[in-house]
Amino acid sequence: MADGSGERARSFGAAAGRYGDYRPSYPDALADALEELSGVALAGARVADVGAGTGIATGLLHARGARVVGVEPGAGMAAEFRRRHPHVPLVRGDGDRLPFASGALDLLAYAQSWHWTDPARSGPEALRVLRPGGALAVWSNDPDVDVGWIAGQEERIEERFGPGWYVNEHPRPQAGLEFTTRSLRWSRRVPVDVHLAKLATHSLFLIGRAGTDEFLDEERERLRELFPGGTVEEHYVVDLRVARAGRPERPRT
Structure with missing residues (x-):
C-alpha cells in the first residue's frame, strides 16, 4: 500500500452517500467475463465482495x-451499504482477516479495493477461504487515458498534486495465485457537475489536500468551455484479473 494509505482509506466514510451517488457502476460484460475467466457460474454461487463500500459491485x-455477502471495514460505508442493499448480508471485516471459514466461498471479489490490503496477508487469506476450484477476482474502473480530454485532466491533477493521486495497485502473482487478465472498455454520459462530484469522491480530494477545491472550480470552467452542451462522456477501462484456486489432486490408483 502507498504511504498515507490509512488516512486515504478512512476518508471515504464521511462521503459514503456521495460515493454511492456519483461513482460509476460496471458494464454488463463484466459479469460475463467473470464467469468465463473464473469458471464459476454466478447464479447460486457463494461470493464475498471485500471492501464492498456502498455496494456498487x-x-x-x-x-x-x-x-x-458484502465485507466492509468502515462504519460510514457499511451504513450506506445497508441503506442501499437492505436484503444483502453485510459483515464488518477486511481482506487481511477474512471473516469466513476455510473453503467457504466459490468466488472472492475485490472491486476497487485490493490496494487497501496487505497482499502478503490477503493473498493467503484468499486461498484459505476459497474452495478448491474457486476463484479470486480483482478489478478496477480506471479512467481511459487513451481519450484526449481524460488524459489532459490526469496530467493537470498530477502537475498540481504529484503522481500517485489515483490509488490503485494491481495484484501481483504469488504462491497459488496466477492471474489471467481481461480489459473491458465502456463509457457513460453525465453532466459536468456529476463528473466533478465523482472526481471529488477520490481520496486525494477527501483528505482535504490544500488546493483541491480550487482545482475543481478551475476544472469546472475548463470543462464547460470544452463541452458547451454541459455533458461529458466518461470513458473507463475495467481491468479484471482472475486467479483460480488449485484443484485437489486425484487419488492415485
Whole structure:
C-alpha cells in the first residue's frame, strides 16, 4: 500500500452517500467475463465482495443471482451499504482477516479495493477461504487515458498534486495465485457537475489536500468551455484479473 494509505482509506466514510451517488457502476460484460475467466457460474454461487463500500459491485453480483455477502471495514460505508442493499448480508471485516471459514466461498471479489490490503496477508487469506476450484477476482474502473480530454485532466491533477493521486495497485502473482487478465472498455454520459462530484469522491480530494477545491472550480470552467452542451462522456477501462484456486489432486490408483 502507498504511504498515507490509512488516512486515504478512512476518508471515504464521511462521503459514503456521495460515493454511492456519483461513482460509476460496471458494464454488463463484466459479469460475463467473470464467469468465463473464473469458471464459476454466478447464479447460486457463494461470493464475498471485500471492501464492498456502498455496494456498487455487490449489486451487480446479486443481480446475477449470486449468494453474495458484502465485507466492509468502515462504519460510514457499511451504513450506506445497508441503506442501499437492505436484503444483502453485510459483515464488518477486511481482506487481511477474512471473516469466513476455510473453503467457504466459490468466488472472492475485490472491486476497487485490493490496494487497501496487505497482499502478503490477503493473498493467503484468499486461498484459505476459497474452495478448491474457486476463484479470486480483482478489478478496477480506471479512467481511459487513451481519450484526449481524460488524459489532459490526469496530467493537470498530477502537475498540481504529484503522481500517485489515483490509488490503485494491481495484484501481483504469488504462491497459488496466477492471474489471467481481461480489459473491458465502456463509457457513460453525465453532466459536468456529476463528473466533478465523482472526481471529488477520490481520496486525494477527501483528505482535504490544500488546493483541491480550487482545482475543481478551475476544472469546472475548463470543462464547460470544452463541452458547451454541459455533458461529458466518461470513458473507463475495467481491468479484471482472475486467479483460480488449485484443484485437489486425484487419488492415485
